Amino acid sequence: MRTRFLQTAALLILTVALAGLVWSPAWWIYLFLVPIVALGVWDSLQTRHAIRRNFPVVGHFRYLLESIGPELHQYFIENATDGTPIDRTKRTYVYSRAKLEHQVHPFGTELDLTEVGYAFMAHSMFPVAHLHPPPRIRIGGPHCTQPYDASVFNIAGMSFGSLSKPAIEALNVGAREGGFFHCTGEGGISPWHLMGGDLCFQIGTGYFGARTPEGAFSPERFRENALRPEVKMIELKLSQGAKPGHGGILPAAKNNLEVSKIRGVSPNIRIDSPPHHTAYEGAEGLLRFVHQLRELADGKPVGFKLCIGERREFEALCVLMAETGLTPDFIAVDGAEGGTGAAPIDFSNHVGLPLEESLTFVADMLHKHGIKDRIRIIAAGKVITAFDIYRTLCIGADICYSARGMMLALGCIQALECHRNTCPTGVATDKPGLTRGLVVADKWVRVRNYHHETVEDFLELVAAAGITDLDQLDRTRIWKRLGPDEIRRYDEIHPMGGNGISAPAR
Numbered sequence: 001m002r003t004r005f006l007q008t009a010a011l012l013i014l015t016v017a018l019a020g021l022v023w024s025p026a027w028w029i030y031l032f033l034v035p036i037v038a039l040g041v042w043d044s045l046q047t048r049h050a051i052r053r054n055f056p057v058v059g060h061f062r063y064l065l066e067s068i069g070p071e072l073h074q075y076f077i078e079n080a081t082d083g084t085p086i087d088r089t090k091r092t093y094v095y096s097r098a099k100l101e102h103q104v105h106p107f108g109t110e111l112d113l114t115e116v117g118y119a120f121m122a123h124s125m126f127p128v129a130h131l132h133p134p135p136r137i138r139i140g141g142p143h144c145t146q147p148y149d150a151s152v153f154n155i156a157g158m159s160f161g162s163l164s165k166p167a168i169e170a171l172n173v174g175a176r177e178g179g180f181f182h183c184t185g186e187g188g189i190s191p192w193h194l195m196g197g198d199l200c201f202q203i204g205t206g207y208f209g210a211r212t213p214e215g216a217f218s219p220e221r222f223r224e225n226a227l228r229p230e231v232k233m234i235e236l237k238l239s240q241g242a243k244p245g246h247g248g249i250l251p252a253a254k255n256n257l258e259v260s261k262i263r264g265v266s267p268n269i270r271i272d273s274p275p276h277h278t279a280y281e282g283a284e285g286l287l288r289f290v291h292q293l294r295e296l297a298d299g300k301p302v303g304f305k306l307c308i309g310e311r312r313e314f315e316a317l318c319v320l321m322a323e324t325g326l327t328p329d330f331i332a333v334d335g336a337e338g339g340t341g342a343a344p345i346d347f348s349n350h351v352g353l354p355l356e357e358s359l360t361f362v363a364d365m366l367h368k369h370g371i372k373d374r375i376r377i378i379a380a381g382k383v384i385t386a387f388d389i390y391r392t393l394c395i396g397a398d399i400c401y402s403a404r405g406m407m408l409a410l411g412c413i414q415a416l417e418c419h420r421n422t423c424p425t426g427v428a429t430d431k432p433g434l435t436r437g438l439v440v441a442d443k444w445v446r447v448r449n450y451h452h453e454t455v456e457d458f459l460e461l462v463a464a465a466g467i468t469d470l471d472q473l474d475r476t477r478i479w480k481r482l483g484p485d486e487i488r489r490y491d492e493i494h495p496m497g498g499n500g501i502s503a504p505a506r
């Protein structure tokens, strides 16, 4: 039975059991009990706060503690930049934008500007007007016949199964209302992905949504899904930053009947996707497969997502792309700091290149081999704030993805139980008693607000830099502290391909 219901029921039973006290000298107990019961019922029925809805009465302690959290943190525990994987400053950043509350900061920065790694942008003495409307970035190379104009900030792949029904639905409605796209993740397309938001249909090594009953790639099933009007792009997942070289994992606890049906697998068992693709072999096979997917999708943009590991392999792929002209329409680069629903800890901690190094490398390679103008770069890996977007675009990306930023906008409190099916906010669980707390009508608005406010803030940074076209963003515009007496521009830290061309990172 649901915890929330049990708590409310217990309070009611207690109230009834003590009814006799009305005639006893202890009648005054009612002065305490009645308001508590009323609060429990109210919490259980309201739709705005998932924690209160799922944990009536006791849920208030979270809000109480949260409200005095900054003081507790300041006096006793952590500073603003503590808290992993997403620190408190960034979590607060998302919550405030999602709720349209307190979007300005008092008294000055809490960051340590002398800390190694601190990054900042160079503003102009002559700021310009805010770009309006927000620019769209065209995705679609020479083989694409249905290019897509994307927002600079979009929802990264998180599958149905790793996220709950209402979470997927709220993300999709948020994307629809905010004009950005929603990557399905590798679990196939569920009915909750079809609320009218633009989709990037992802297939991974399990080919969910595009597989035969035996688990091989099915061109027919793929085409059925790829031709849906909501699907604007296709993403082939080679690897993911949190577990590169390891296939996706769906814990048994989250593989319910509905999830298993959409994926075409047996329910209630752990589903491990293989680490490698079976639909093609090697670099040339990959490029031909991308081409095949584009043909099956009637010319929609097709790209692949990867976390960079062995760099020679990627350079060899670039050589092949330049020689054959077989290019994807985009490459999504996921940093090793990327998130996941479930991953082996060694893969999360010690496999793959972080975003800064992989993004500079990918951008440089595409430039070096003369194919950057055909391929857009999408970047993911803790891109949460407007400055994160600014820096990522300066380093070499064309647009960005966010997974955990969007989860925070949905109400995620970073309880880190995504793999256990006990997510207290209903974001990453299929338990009805918990998903009930995530009310789509409230949460899609937060997703839309977070996206809108963050993009607006990004455009303010662009204006402060005196930039009138996003193409002017490059590595000369941002700096990083490397030591107590040393700051360097990004184009000095990451010269283009080490070949002396420094400015055109994009």
Ligand SMILES: Cc1cc2nc3c(=O)[nH]c(=O)nc-3n(C[C@H](O)[C@H](O)[C@H](O)COP(=O)(O)O)c2cc1C
Pocket (backbone or CB within 6 Å): 156, 157, 158, 159, 162, 163, 184, 185, 186, 187, 202, 237, 239, 240, 241, 248, 305, 334, 335, 337, 338, 339, 340, 341, 380, 381, 382, 383, 401, 402, 403, 404, 405, 418, 428
């Ligand atoms: C709960 C969860 C589920 C994810 N599922 C997928 C997936 O199905 N396919 C995929 O390519 N990446 C998946 N990712 C990775 C994200 O798409 C993204 O690349 C990564 O988390 C980096 O973005 P972030 O730092 O904004 O979270 C998932 C991430 C999370 C947090």
Ligand code: SF4
Pocket (backbone or CB within 6 Å): 407, 411, 412, 413, 414, 415, 416, 417, 418, 419, 422, 423, 424, 425, 426, 427, 428
């Ligand atoms: S609240 Fe915790 S369990 Fe739920 S999605 Fe966020 S991190 Fe995962």
